[in-house]
Amino acid sequence: MILVKRFFKALVRRKPIEEDAESKSRLVRCLNTFDLTALGVGSTLGLGVYVLAGHVAYKQAGPAVIISFFIAAIASVFAGLCYAEFGARVPKAGSAYIYSYTTVGEFMAFIIGWNLILEYAIGTASVARGYSGYVDALIDNKIAHFFNETLPLPIPGTAGYFDGFAFTLTMVLAVMLAFGVKESTGFTAIFTVVNLYAVFFVIIAGAFRSSLDNWEIPASQVPPGFGKGGFFPYGFQGVMKGAATCFYGFVGFDAIASTGEEAKNPQRSIPLSITISLFLILLAYLGVAGVSTLMAPYWLQGSNAPLTDIFTMHHGWVGSTYIITFGAITSLSTALLGSLFPLPRVLFAMASDGLIPSVFKSTAGAKKTPIFSTIMSGLFAGITAALFSTDELTDMMSIGTLLAYTLVALSVLILRYRCDDPVDSNPAHEKDGNEDNESVNNNTADDDQLVVVSQKPSLMSLLLNLEGFKVPNESTTEVSATIILVISFLCLILDGCLTFLYDEIVAGSIYSLSAIAIIFTFIIILMILLNRQPQTSIPNQTRLVPLLPALPIVSALFNFYLMYNLSKRTWFRFLVWMGFGLSTYFMFSMRNSKGYLKQSYKETEDEESEETNQPVIPVARNEDIHNNHFNNL
Template sequence: MCSLNRKKPLELEGEVSCFRRCLTTLDLVALGVGSTLGAGVYVLSGEVSREVAGPSIILSFLVAAVAAIFAGLCYAELGARVPKTGSAYLYTYVVVGEVWAFATGWNLLMSYVIGTSGVARAWSGTFDDLIHNVIAHTLRISLAMDSPALAPYPDFFAAGLIILLAGIFSLGVKESAVVNTVFTALNMAMLLFIIVAGFINGDLNNWRIPEDMLRNATINLSPPFNDTVDYGVGGFFPFGVKGTLAGASTCFYAFIGFDCIATTGEEVQNPQRAIPISIVASLLICFLAYLGASAALTLMMPYYLLDAHSPLPVAFKYVGWEPAKYAVAVGSLCALSSSLLGVMFPMPRVLYAMASDGLLFKTLGNVSSRQVPHVATLSLGALAAFMALLLDLKALVDMSSMGTIFAFTLVAVCILILRYTEDSSLEHTSQPFSLMGVLRPPSHPTAQTSKNVNIVIIVPCLPVLPVISIFINTYLMVQLGGETWTAYAIWMAVGIILYFGYGVRHSVHKQAPKGTERVHYEVDFVTPLGLPPPLTRTDSVRWWLHPASGACA
């Protein structure tokens, strides 16, 4: 059982990466925004506003964004500390141990494969809606599938889309990044149009509807709406603060996706700077987009009249701008395209990292002449295409979120371990408590933060922020249904069998050298806005690592 504590050493000095460093910070921001800001921005606001939060959904997104930032800061710091391919899998391997790393990687693979299939199916459905459901109608008649585990009909369009994008990814990372940036830019342009048009046609009275007016208005609604839906008491908080917080728990899922940035450690220029900046910037951009879209929607139309499935087209029709629905349609397809690219991008890189470490089959770690993990890309692409083609994904969608949230939790745990596991090589002296010491952790290791180093972004307010992030993630996982937990347990059981049957015996770190000798890695430091330590842009920081444990000193 030594694999429980076996950690991966970071042999940075003299190590040659198989990937090409060709991505810029802008590429990573576009990747993060595209993956996070999916079609949910066109749908989620209507559903949450109408039935959960009302106009206060803008505060729901604010609370959700703050919670996402907690997880994002943990990823940002570890992305700067460990600038290699693997994301949460690698961080857990370096800090916690091999078996937990395998569990994290196995969860991420589940999340990415199911997410890819689900987004491709959503893209197919959205496109089919634009052509009046011709595809669905034809396939339901000719190739209907009558089984609880299968989809109503084989979705060839979704499967073909995944295969096409897998082929594009196999051509090269830069080519994939350019395609993603184009779709993300189009999506942002459509969202900007929607937000501006919404504010132009908005009415602040929709944020302060009196209760008596609400009651009179909802009485005239035809059944079953007035029998099954609680419209609250009107005003900005029609469902109270409780409804706003309930909406925040739903809106949190809208910020999942930024973690794909952390898989680019060996493909981006200056990863210690680009990864943390890109994570924070993408979360900020997504928050502003969600905030603007939800505010525009609830200003254009009273929240109780919003359509839960197509809120924006109905709202524009309500204010007399019905042609604007075409902008919504274009934006939705662009958002789904960039979201699909974003969820497919990290998928083969996590598989490559696990295969390179020997925890999965070595063949999956092969890299093509274009410096792309082509075997992992095509293998997972084929699996996701098969699922999109035949399986009913409704019961599996929540599993995708669970896998990502599990990774969020372990990343926060890694931060706590790095900062609070004392290093015996340091001379410890008693240090009095101070508020500034909590808000601005020291730049050099101390008895309290012995694993701290000088990097672009460090998590402030330790241990409060990581602990809150762990609590939020645990709460969200507990809220998932019993069917999701059953399917999740089956997936993890398969992973445990695979690890102890293959991975534990073929791990390349099984015979890792023991000792306390150190290698060093020099990191260019850029002083972050509002964060210590007092260094200049041209200073260089020496990062010491124990090869046997991967710990920083």
Template sequence: MLLDRVKPLDAILATAERKSLKRTLGWFQLTLMGIGCVIGTGIFVLTAVGAQKAGPGLMIAFAIAGAVCIVAALCYAEIAAMIPVAGSAYTYSYATIGEFFAWTVGWALIMEYAIAASAVSVGWSGYFSGTVLGGLGIDLPTWLSAGPLAFGGVEGGLINLPALVIALLVTFLLVIGTSESAKVNAVLVAIKVVALTAFVALTLTSSQFDAEKFNPFLPAGIFGGWGTGVGAVGAAATMFFAYVGFDAVSTAAEETKNPQRNVPIGLVGSLLFCTVFYILVAAGAIGAIGGQPIMDAMGLPLEAGSPELARQCAMPQYADALVCSNEPLAHVLKMLGFTGFGNAIGLAAFLALPSVILVLIFGQTRIFFVMSRDGLLPERLSRVHPKFQTPHVVTIITGLAVAVAAAFFPVGQLADISNAGTLYAFMMVAIAVMVLRVKDPSRRRHFKVPGVWIIAPLTIIGCVLLFFNLPSAAMLFLPGWGVLGLLVYFGYSRRQSHLGRGIVEVVDDVAGEELQVPIHPPAE
């Protein structure tokens, strides 16, 4: 039977104890990790993309995306504290609804994290080229700073060299070690929060701030139309990208000290802290210089990242538009006359966005690691470096894939594709929480979702709503990627699965010992 392989929860917990990554992270580091991912591309880069989709209604988009994230975070907090192991939604699904659905979730997460890291790398490149090199009087040619038009990039673009380089540098840092990476992340998060606080203060108190710039507030309406990806809900589907930080926190549960206490704090705390910044920064940017989208002949906003929008933005009348900027926050301050502060914001983004890339690649490699540990992917991928104690093989593979995607594709398209996988994984976590409440109601829960039979269904509804308001190309990418995953699963993984072979492995590669616990193999 296809749906009969459900990994025993006790075996998963035993595996976490015997074959685990080094536990080095506390609640403070987890919270910083969440903040490091949540506050990043959504503000420093995607503010322009969101404004192009929804105009001033971007503020409603943040509220919608935040509401979905809050209910999803509650589901994550319960299940991550109860199952404190690497693998996030993949592992949770394996212990509740079985191997087949767990595979689809893990496969979607592999896509989500890698493409998201690529998107942030492209966003970092915009600040590097505009603020850092521009401040030095260096004009990086288009063919070295943007992806080709054939892939939705810029006319004259060939390769985004800065994006490729930063992805490779972050990969090197992650190979060196988790604890070292977390310390660097803490410094970058502090820089980011200070910079955004300064931005909010300068824009909201500026003499050029005018409430009239919010009119019309919803130029494309609440719903821009199915598959268009515009309107407030369409923008929310894109801006959801910036909230994946709390999911990355849950993937670090196996490397966390006292995970039953620290994981819920890291998940909920980072999300609550960050949501305030999203709305305040959006209000400051739009109220200061305006944020109306560039419309097509049908009266709808042009697709973000499209060649037509790139052509329109090259025209003199749109030279100063928020929606056309590759470094929107620095651009806003420069337009207000705060050139020095604008450069400082650009420098902060230049320094801080690598922390987002770091967290995303970190999360992706841990999904890869645990799927390999279960036999669904080649086991040599879960090899741990003898000196650095990190899964160096999957980290290097992931980093190379991220670098290649960042070199050729624009940020908006990458973010929307990543969101498709994110929303699917979040929906499956909500389902897993409800299944466990029915199947294993007596198991100790260090954090319980209040009103789970309301919160979990709301999570599912919210994820489905946002998914169907992504651009059609992004919606279609997920099932296309899923078909490839099914070929891998039925061609390799189902045969090699430890659970399918009747073995639940409890093993520590570092310790060099192996204990195989036989169980009754399920029928094919």
């Protein structure tokens, strides 16, 4: 029984948020707001801006792709605000891993960290493979022909050959990151500016050849299989499916949150750079999506290079190909750097906490770069890029990001409603910081006659906070955590119903609609009860998530829905990876983490204290009133 209790205690042990976290960093603080903004834009605004808008318009949303991007941007802003608040409150390297460690517990933090390793590695590999394919297309597929002849790989499930170009490209980038973070972010800033120049060229030049007629094409002129024409050729469902796809075009800004120990002023620069980067990315996507659908009918934008085809084939601007191609190359370069940049930071944070071998936290040189983590990250991502095709890699990119976004959103709620010091949960001390417990003070005169009556508040009183607590205590923290857990479970059920009962809902099934209404009503009621609970007092500059508790819950609800729409193959690969991770945690991490070592040391001290303090000396009753401060008799 003792072993079982220790096991569950290990799963929920949390890492305290250090007040002087900013001053104890082992990494050099050298990044300003401009560096972080360039990193966020470069990580997110990759090849998707040149391909994604055309593909979503072609098969999902038509001209309404701009609405799809706007909806996806709203969901990304929700996640961005949650990341920004945690980045300001927890200025440490590790991104969502650290956030979950300080709120949910060690076990969930390991799951998120392990998941982020996969996400960043596959993100880097997929961009490297896409980079290789794009360059290969410009030189008549000479790269593929060369490696097919020299390094064939006739293994099912692989790309058919070992892509040495993608591997070399990834390793060169890893060496660049190991050389110094400031130099690598300077490279990102230059290429991001070039990429934005190409994007704005497309928007401005394309505006002169735009026509509103392409948003008002009648159904009689639309080829079979391409909807009903007009602005919404695929209807509302097409817009929402397009939003789910467009959401992945905003993935990457969380790389900013991983720089908590390298930002000069993380409380200011991390939230500001996340906001600016998301705004610039939204403008780029809306501009490109709007111009491309105004320049040519949406059913002509399904190629691998839709922007190039629109400018050359439909408008005869051959010279624009060079600008667009150069912009695509620079965007791939920055996206590659942005994908690999956070991975060594996550490994560094996990190694610092003892969850993976300590060699991953080693730094080198005056710039204190996590060199071993960086090189191993490049090696892992490079081999993955060389072995698998882009389609196989991109299947696994989304699930880790969505899970991390969801955990961060829920962690904001947990942290806002959690008491900082759960030791003293006496309501008399917690209703108001200025009130004194007069009943205790008036009765301490009579040591022999004193009787303390402790009445536990009822469940209804706790749920509605009828005691009027102004700050969180142990009881309100437990109530809030329980409500958040139940809301998360109901969000999973609601999204499952919306996904698997969609046809019945559209058909007007009374049973399906009633189930949706009942679950939604319960979620609203629980949100009202959660809003009644006291929140922890934090500085205004770190209180960045508005509309609590609604906004994080809406963010989690949207992310759960997107996760339900991932393929079975993606879930299977994810479960295999997590099976390997769980084995690592229970066999190594659980008994080597700093939290376990501190817990074991404390338990040993308690046992020794119990042995040395025998026999127990009786203590007068009145001494139990004053916080158990004993006097030696």
